[in-house]
Amino acid sequence: MNETPAKKSKLRRYIVTGLITLFVLALLGGTGFMLFMKIKFADFQPPMEPANVILSPVVPYEFKDTIEAIGTITASESATITATVTETIKAINAQEGQFVAKGTSIVDLISDQEQATLDQASKSYGRYNQLVKNNLASAEKRDEEQASFNVAKAQLDKRKIVAPFDGFLGIRHVNVGDVVQPGTVITTIDAIDPIKLDFAVPEVYLAALKQDMPIEATSAAWPDTVFKGKIYVVDSRIDTDSRAIMVRAIMENPDHKLKPGLLMKVQIIRDVKTSLAIPESAIQSAGQKKSVFVVGADKKVAEKVIQTGQREPGVVEVTSGLVAGDKVIIEGQMKTGDGATVHIASEKTLQDIVQDDAGYSIPRKQDSLRNDFKITPKDPAAATTEPVTTDGQAK
Template sequence: MKRLVLLLVIAGLAGGGYYGYRNFKAAQVSPARAATNPQASAVPVEVGKIEIASVNEEVQALGTLAADESVVIAPEIAGRVVALGFKEGDRVQKGQELVKLDKAILEADLKQAEADVRLARDTHERSRSLVQRGSGTQVALEQATAQLAVAEARLQLSQSRLALTAIVAPFTGVVGLRSVGVGDYVPAGKELITLTAIDPIKVDFRVPELFLSSVKVGQTIEVKLDAVPDRTFTGRIFAIDPVVDINGRAIRLRAMIPNSDLALKPGLFARINIIVNQREKALIVPETAVVPDGMNKMIYVVQDGKAKRMPVELGKRMQGKVEITKGLNPAMQIVTTGQMRLRDGVAVAIKNSLPPVQTSATE
């Protein structure tokens, strides 16, 4: 039994010695392999190309859409409505007849006024002839002249009143909901319908006074609306209020937006971007490439298979991207993933295929 225990002890010592010897040899071989294969110690990273794009500097504002023109259609004389020349919500043209009032009484007044003018004209001619022959008086001629002038004035009044029975559109626009029907008797000044011109349509908005030197007439704006979320509309500033609002310290601006399909309506809430500057050939990189460096920012680039630390200055931020205004050039190969293990001068192993250089317009 003692021999058996002794043999087992000797066998265990021999096995442990052999295992230790193998680990020792492996530890000696590993540094040699690392020296002959530098890629084994390189930090794996993903790289990308710098995008070249146009960048717009924008000022954001909130505003409200307003009609280019809007009037309430109302009769200037009282009368009974005999015809309507529109349907609610229709687009009408300038000069189109919208409402027609009964004109029977006014036509009779016009005929009477015409007859009065003819009688006054004949009386005036007779008085003038008598004065020329010496058998009439100058007073009678002057009275006839005055009566003729009064008759002609009454004729013009009758013609004007008769013309007011046809109410026409003063400009091209869209009619709203009517508050009158055929057969209604309407007094003078009663509101019948609203006519609104919305092509083009205006947008009124304000920006802080700090941007006074940045906004100008003719600048392009981009408008988005919650009511039309799938579209972006473009317009131009055409008026800037010369007076700064002292309460909000803001500048009032007005822009015009084409609206041929009438998708935009007065009163809608609008989100506005004013394009105050545009930089061509700006350098754009993914946000993932930018690494914080205290209060500053930096990006790792790959040069000769090693990581190089490049301090950068950032410009405009976009969705998933950022503009680099200083520190890079378009030919550089930037690290987009794996920066946490990098140090300046560390060897890197690129694990992705390099995308082509992109050139695009960034909004």
């Protein structure tokens, strides 16, 4: 018996509806199975290798409370050597840059006439001195001859330019054969060991300034060298324009690295204390909370909250939360956590870290000093720098 078209259409609807229902049930079943498996194995973690970390021990460290200033080197003794008479230069006896002792002849002027006058005065004085001894001349006449001798000797001495004190000669401004006049600059001389350092300190620090306080100074010329000295004198008055007081320190300069006029960054050391310290890289901050990861003898990580105090470049004082000998993670914190086991790749002391940072920072420090001191190289490709300005004000 043939089916009618209406029955065929109804059968197709049943088949399509059934297929859709089966598809929906299969989809729901698969989703439910995946959700079940995810919940069941939510706490499952595949085994992981211990993270490699670098440690640094907690150790006592010397922290310095300082006042910063900018100063200029001056010679302990300095003079501009000039002629006192009009005469021709006969000889140059000392070279530029040479160290000379007090009384060393630097330049001789022509002195033939003065030498002849002195010789005659010497003979005349000797003759009258003998006559006085024989009661053949008066003592007054002998004294006159002695005065003439002294005048002649003084005139001759003016033609011998000598060093007034021990020091280094500067650049010479004359040559043999030049005619010099009173005031003509011949050269300069500076005594630079020990050497002085002048700097201005804001008046708010006046109560803290005392004679013999230690100071440390650095320069763009020697960025990796710290020069040490002590306060020699504090000025008797405050500059009313800058509201600062001038301070003079004295420093040993045995290798003569420091030259008059050199610009220096100065730190006056007010106080020195020893406290526990860690590298700055060990600290993790979250708002006001500061913590570190400490690794025990069993290589387990423990997070400890700490309180910090004074800071110096790369170093932080720890006032609570750690004890001497604790070992903190300074590299690899992001790969581990509280309670985890770690693999200790290496250990670095605080001193090693500070020295590494100092070595790395020398080029940056040179740039910083150039900016602070307004220093620009004559040639951008040159390695040397030349100071051009200074205001003498405290930082």
